[in-house]
Amino acid sequence: MVQSISLDIPDSIVRQAQQLASQSQQRPEDILLEWLTHSFIEHPVETLPDSQVLALCNMQLDEQQQATLNSLLDKQREDELTPADNKELQFLMKLYRRGLLRKAKALKLAVERGLIPPLNAA
DSSP states (O other): OOOOOOOOOOOHHHHHHHHHHHHHHHHHHHHHHHHHHHHHHHOOOOGSSSSHHHHTOOOOHHHHHHHHHHHHHHHHHTOOOOHHHHHHHHHHHHHHHHHHHHHHHHHHHHHHTTSOOOOOOO
16 A cells, blocks of 8 residues: 655755656656665664674675676676666666665674674785
8 A cells, every 4th residue: 555645855855866866767756765665674784783784794686686787787888778777777786885885884883893803904
């Protein structure tokens, strides 16, 4: 079930959503919904127990997602992306970036908590 509600959103957030929507050929409403959904689905890394922090440190795209991403990037290099391919590529790139950011936060937190040793600065 889907419900419509009205929200007063600060101009700066709306501008960011509009800019991203324009770049990704989506509606600003879809971008805002994605942000809202994302904030409820993924708990802040800092609130996760040690076991989940360590799991995030080793997180990667699954094999199918990685293969699809590689294939789409190859098509992009060859300038052979269809509009559907482009949409899928944008989705996978968002997923990859979000995962990379969470992984970096988890690694930092794991070092702070003493779960893993810090990398040697050589």
